[in-house]
Amino acid sequence: MDIIITICSGFLLLVGSFLCISGGIGLLRFPDFYTRMHAVGVTDTLGAGMILVGLMMLSTDFLVFAKLVMVLLFTLLIGPTTSHVLAKAAFHNGVRPKDSNNLEQSKEKENTSSIL
Amino acid sequence: MIDIVLLSLLVVIAIAIIRMKDLFAVVMLTGIYGLLSASFFVAMDAVDVAFTEAAVGAGISTLLMLVVITMTGRKEKSTRHKPLSALFVVMLTGGLLIYGTLDMPYFGSADAPIHKHTSPRYINDSMEEIGIPNIVTSVLASYRAFDTFGEVVVIFTAGIGVLTLLCVARSQKNDEEIDSINDSMHQQHLVIRIVAKMLIPFIFLFALYVQFHGDFGPGGGFQAGVIFASAIILYAMLFGLSTARKVINQTFVQVIAALGVLLYGSVGIVSLMNGGNFLDYNVLSSNPIAGQHLGILLIEWGVGCTVASVMVVIFFNFAGRRAFQQHKKQAQDKESSAC
Structure with missing residues (x-):
């Protein structure tokens, strides 16, 4: 029984860490504000959530478990809300998502500028 | 690493x-x-x-x-002059400070004076003398209570400074206009308003936990006050300043700020009257340990009150100033368009 719990929590911790790292890479590499925010949102909810669940499985003390549950609930509540507010503020202040046309245009511009 | x-x-x-x-x-x-x-x-x-x-x-x-x-x-405004003299002064002060550290004992060295007398005394005797598990709290609130009193007075003075510089007299008409702006804003920020409404009670609860749990774990009046104030500030940001002012009367908050410092000082005076030193809690009760507990509880409460209300007052005045500026600008715009 113990070994199953350890393996499960290890798996969850691993997947959570992978999601956090991929979120960080996405933050650096995605083209515009909204896709970047999506990457951060993945880190916020799923990555942190999986790590917390993995830690919950390992916890032997009930108090630690309860604290982790509360942290999980708060992250689940706050993460999406902050993402929503951030996106709303950005849209309100005139940041528009890059669509494919825009991307092509900017690429063309880059090409022309490099040629020049 | x-x-x-x-x-x-x-x-x-x-x-x-x-x-x-x-x-x-x-x-x-x-x-x-x-x-x-x-x-x-x-x-x-x-x-x-x-x-x-x-x-x-x-x-x-x-x-x-x-x-x-x-x-x-x-x-940031671009600076035209080259601040060479400022650089010189900063370099000089920094150099002097680094020169001053040369005389200090090395970081973590065992024969530094603080590790010879002070730290062992706190670590060995604080449980018997003060009787609370968190040594940091017993140092902060009992051994070094006078320093902490100074810190609280500094925070209080900062609040008074902001009040004297930024206090704006508000007219009733001004309030109504802000109200109408806020009412329209309420329909826009639905999600965050509801989530904040759910969270604010928990933030208050957490602040109280930090306040009263400071004897046993990390926490105390300063942190609790800031957390308490941040919940109120969150409310003020989301629901508008005038709404928050209706809920929390600013005059009342100012009185609380003064009362916190007064409570702290009174504990000191009472211990003086009972025949001890200033802020010597042993004489507050017949049992020295119980006296220490009572004293620490009271002064932490005073610190929490002062910090929370000074933060709220500072925020209210900053934000009120901003609303005042906007209102003035609008009035000017109206006048110019009328002309």
Whole structure:
């Protein structure tokens, strides 16, 4: 029984860490504000959530478990809300998502500028 | 290893803060700087300091600076003169300070004076003398109560300074106009308003937990006050300043700020009257340990009251000033268009 719990929590911790790292890479590499925010949102909810669940499985003390549950609930509540507010503020202040046309245009511009 | 990573990150962020011209990004970086130093303190096992740094440095000071930026504009003005003399003064002071540290004992050395007399006394005897598990709280609130009193008075003075500089007399008409603006805003920020409504009671509860749990774990009046104030500030930001002013009367908050300092000082005076030294809690009760507990509870309560209400007062005045400016601008615009 113990070994199953350890393996499960290890798996969850691993997947959570992978999601956090991929979120960080996405933050650096995605083209515009909204896709970047999506990457951060993945880190916020799923990555942190999986790590917390993995830690919950390992916890032997009930108090630690309860604290982790509360942290999980708060992250689940706050993460999406902050993402929503951030996106709303950005849209309100005139940041528009890059669509494919825009991307092509900017690429063309880059090409022309490099040629020049 | 983790110390080196954190410290180098701190240096990188400090350089970025100096070089940035966008003040909004600078404020965000200051917040990150505060959070990083908090994690550095945790790595050094100073949990209480880290908690304070996270609450004050990363939390409320970032918030207050953001409010200031909404008044002043977010771009730094380009300096025309070259501040060489300032650089010289800074270099000189820094050099002198570094020269001063040469005489100090090495970091963590066992034969430093503080590790010979003070630390062993606190670690060995504080449980018998004060009787609370968290040594940091017993040092802060009992052994060094006079210093803490000074800190509280400093915070109170800062609140008074903001009040004298920024206090704005508000007319009733002004209030109504802000109200109408707020009412329209309420329909726009539905999600965050509901989530904040759910969270604010928990924030208050957490603040009270930190306040009264300071004897046993990291926490105490300073952190609790800041958390309490941040819940009120969250409410004021989301529901509008005038709504928040209806809920929390500013005069009442100012009185609470003064009462906190008064409570702290009165504990000292009472201990003087009972025949002890100033802020010597042993004489507050027949049992010295019970006296210490009572004294620490009272002064932490005073600290929490003062910190929370001073933060709220500072925020209210900054934000009120901003609303006042906007109102004035609107009035001017109307006049010019009428002309």
